[in-house]
Amino acid sequence: MEKSKYLEGVEKKDLFAHGHRACGGCGQALAARLVADAAGENTIACVATGCLEVFSSPYPDPAWRIPFLHSLFENAAAVASGVEAAYKALGKGPVNIIAQGGDGSTADIGFQSISGMFERGHNVLYVCYDNEAYMNTGVQRSSFTPYGARTTTTPMGNRTRKKNMPMIAADHGIPYVATATVDDFRDLQKKVQKALAIEGPKYVHILAPCPLGWGHHGELTVEVCRLAKDTGLFPIYEIVDGKITNVRKIPVKVPVEEYLKVQGRFKHLFKRGVPSEEVAEIQEIANQNIERFNL
Amino acid sequence: MLKQIEGSYAVAQVVAHCRPNVISAYPITPQTHIVEGLADLVGEGQLQAEFVNVESEFSAASVVLGASAAGARAYTATTSQGLLLMSEVIYCIAGMRLPIVLTCANRAISAPLSIWNDQQDSMAVRDAGWIQLHAEDNQEASDLHIQAFKIAEQTFLPTMVCMDGFILTHAFEPVDIPEQKEVDDFLPTFKPRHIVDPRWPRGIGLFADPRFYMETRYILHRALEKSEETIKEVSADFAKVFGRESGGFIKTYKLEEADVAIVSMGSVVGTIKELIDQLEEEGKKVGLLQICCYRPFPRHEVYRALKDKMNIVVLEKCISLGRGGILASDVRWSFPRAEKKDRNISSFVAGLGGRNISIDDLQYMVEKVEKEPVEFEFLGLRKELIAERDM
Numbered sequence: 001m002e003k004s005k006y007l008e009g010v011e012k013k014d015l016f017a018h019g020h021r022a023c024g025g026c027g028q029a030l031a032a033r034l035v036a037d038a039a040g041e042n043t044i045a046c047v048a049t050g051c052l053e054v055f056s057s058p059y060p061d062p063a064w065r066i067p068f069l070h071s072l073f074e075n076a077a078a079v080a081s082g083v084e085a086a087y088k089a090l091g092k093g094p095v096n097i098i099a100q101g102g103d104g105s106t107a108d109i110g111f112q113s114i115s116g117m118f119e120r121g122h123n124v125l126y127v128c129y130d131n132e133a134y135m136n137t138g139v140q141r142s143s144f145t146p147y148g149a150r151t152t153t154t155p156m157g158n159r160t161r162k163k164n165m166p167m168i169a170a171d172h173g174i175p176y177v178a179t180a181t182v183d184d185f186r187d188l189q190k191k192v193q194k195a196l197a198i199e200g201p202k203y204v205h206i207l208a209p210c211p212l213g214w215g216h217h218g219e220l221t222v223e224v225c226r227l228a229k230d231t232g233l234f235p236i237y238e239i240v241d242g243k244i245t246n247v248r249k250i251p252v253k254v255p256v257e258e259y260l261k262v263q264g265r266f267k268h269l270f271k272r273g274v275p276s277e278e279v280a281e282i283q284e285i286a287n288q289n290i291e292r293f294n295l
Numbered sequence: 296m297l298k299q300i301e302g303s304y305a306v307a308q309v310v311a312h313c314r315p316n317v318i319s320a321y322p323i324t325p326q327t328h329i330v331e332g333l334a335d336l337v338g339e340g341q342l343q344a345e346f347v348n349v350e351s352e353f354s355a356a357s358v359v360l361g362a363s364a365a366g367a368r369a370y371t372a373t374t375s376q377g378l379l380l381m382s383e384v385i386y387c388i389a390g391m392r393l394p395i396v397l398t399c400a401n402r403a404i405s406a407p408l409s410i411w412n413d414q415q416d417s418m419a420v421r422d423a424g425w426i427q428l429h430a431e432d433n434q435e436a437s438d439l440h441i442q443a444f445k446i447a448e449q450t451f452l453p454t455m456v457c458m459d460g461f462i463l464t465h466a467f468e469p470v471d472i473p474e475q476k477e478v479d480d481f482l483p484t485f486k487p488r489h490i491v492d493p494r495w496p497r498g499i500g501l502f503a504d505p506r507f508y509m510e511t512r513y514i515l516h517r518a519l520e521k522s523e524e525t526i527k528e529v530s531a532d533f534a535k536v537f538g539r540e541s542g543g544f545i546k547t548y549k550l551e552e553a554d555v556a557i558v559s560m561g562s563v564v565g566t567i568k569e570l571i572d573q574l575e576e577e578g579k580k581v582g583l584l585q586i587c588c589y590r591p592f593p594r595h596e597v598y599r600a601l602k603d604k605m606n607i608v609v610l611e612k613c614i615s616l617g618r619g620g621i622l623a624s625d626v627r628w629s630f631p632r633a634e635k636k637d638r639n640i641s642s643f644v645a646g647l648g649g650r651n652i653s654i655d656d657l658q659y660m661v662e663k664v665e666k667e668p669v670e671f672e673f674l675g676l677r678k679e680l681i682a683e684r685d686m
């Protein structure tokens with residue numbers, strides 16, 4: 001087989017690789033690896049409790065080849081702030097400091113600590129691995145869980161819309177915000193590298209499908225990301241110094257049904273193949289995104 | 296140099312002399328003057344440190360955790376609700392063996408809200424794996440901070456210096472604040488053990504499955520027990536260098552001859568000593584055992600100091616609701632089973648939420664235990680405020 005063009009220009013250093021225990025097709029494992037390899041050896045990872053931490057850091061064999069620091073579920077951004085303060089005070093560095101957490105850690109319990117880190121202006125990149133629920137504890141709803149999705153705590157389907165974290169991050173006045181998914185390795189890595197080259201707080205929001213929680217086949221992880229983008233449900237853009245730029249245009253717009261139908265968490269929205277009202281509501285969310293970002 | 300100074304500012308100056316690299320704290324009465332003092336010293340350039348103004352105590356504790364894990368000498372201060380908000384991080388700091396120093400300006404806990412002094416807050420985290428030192432007065436509060444950094448960095452155990460809120464933090468007393476050079480000579484620069492640094496990639500804060508977790512607790516427990524030597528050594532060294540006794544494990548006052556032994560900790564021992572002198576004039580022999588280090592608990596010292604005392608009374612500013620005196624349990628546990636028989640160990644809780652503990656209260660307590668042992672009693676209760684139907 002010829003070497004895939006797909007991997008051309010992709011950094012592969014195996015800084016996050018061997019010995020992790022993620023499920024097959026885990027979007028977060030893939031994303032974490034792309035982030036670490038893009039950042040390079042001179043990097044410190046401050047990771048929140050969650051799937052990533054649990055599958056990558058069992059004593060005595062963690063999967064990290066860069067320094068890894070974990071303490072709690074809700075404080076990765078504050079811990080990273082402390083690491084940064086220490087480097088400044090001790091006159092050490094420069095070093096890349098990347099705080100990392102899941103959507104629950106980012107949008108809910110760690111929200112305050114991230115807001116504090118942004119507002120204080122620490123030279124830290126925060127990466128959110130968004131799998132749209134609390135996966136580590138068994139697929140409970142978070143405030144990034146999309147409308148209509150079934151989780152173990154929204155058995156009838158989630159009734160709320162997803163919190164818009166990239167915009168909230170940007171409204172802190174931080175110099176760089178970006179969204180990415182694990183279907184475009186180069187784009188994701190470029191954004192991480194671009195972020196790290198900028199002084200101050202940065203936020204990169206990565207859609208990272210969870211085959212177990214979303215109910216899709218592991219080999220579809222990348223395909224699910226593509227559908228999330230092409231339906232308009234997960235817009236890809238950057239916000240540089242407060243201005244939205246580099247919006248990814250959708251080549252051919254796809255109805256949300258195609259995205260929903262490959263995932264078990266939306267199965268209840270189709271009765272004998274017929275889409276329910278909620279599907280129309282989700283299409284409306286996609287349309288609003290398409291209009292807002294001119295996708 | 297002897298200065299007439301507020302306790303909080305004395306502590307701020309002494310902490311600055313310990314040259315922390317990173318300070319992070321969140322304001323809460325009665326801790327505020329300590330961090331304001333430090334902010335001034337950093338602002339004026341007298342102390343070279345990163346001062347991180349966070350959005351909560353949870354983040355303050357997390358910032359010093361991160362800073363310490365990156366090799367910095369790190370300091371924070373809090374009290375009451377702030378300490379409780381930190382509690383999850385407090386456990387983590389100990390489990391990760393990060394030698395952070397924290398000042399607890401002891402205060403009561405809500406509800407009802409009370410900004411006044413007692414020692415329920417530090418008691419609430421007594422089992423977290425920190426060394427806890429209690430100051431009697433502001434000289435000791437200042438001195439203990441210098442010792443705390445040294446003890447913490449030698450044992451890799453975080454150390455909490457407890458000083459009674461308002462009673463000490465806001466009291467003006469003459470305090471001898473050592474010169475920078477004296478502190479530099481006493482306190483070596485921090486040599487961290489494991490740090491996050493790309494030159495030596497390692498994981499800090501990995502999770503432990505049932506094959507490994509228990510041992511981490513055993514090691515931490517033993518490290519705390521073993522820190523006894525360091526705590527004693529450091530306080531002895533301190534006395535040699537600075538010419539005054541501060542800290543250590545326990546202190547006694549007129550205990551040898553005493554018929555009644557009072558056990559207590561914190562600033563209330565000042566009032567107790569006054570009572571002891573007063574009663575001595577009346578021909579009564581009462582003595583004091585002062586707990587200077589509450590964790591690790593000085594079990595053997597307590598036993599040695601009290602083994603001839605048959606009438607002991609423990610006075611404390613905290614309570615295990617539904618159980619009773621906490622320090623009293625620790626004191627009772629210090630005696631071998633056979634020696635507990637025939638020994639009266641009475642337990643009094645006093646001064647909760649800033650209720651004054653007067654000499655008269657203490658005299659009542661002593662007279663009461665002279666007659667009969669007291670299993671457990673609230674001292675200085677206003678009975679007129681209590682109705683049977685509320686209980």
Ligand SMILES: Cc1ncc(C[n+]2csc(CCOP(=O)(O)OP(=O)(O)O)c2C)c(N)n1
Nearest residue numbers: 049050051073102103104105133134135136
């Ligand atoms: C204070 C606290 N509350 C709850 C938990 C339990 N907990 C651990 S991970 C987790 C969910 C993580 O969700 P997310 O941040 O989305 O990461 P994911 O596992 O989905 O990658 C929860 C609820 C905890 N560890 N600490």
Ligand SMILES: [Mg+2]
Nearest residue numbers: 102103133135
């Ligand atoms: Mg999640």
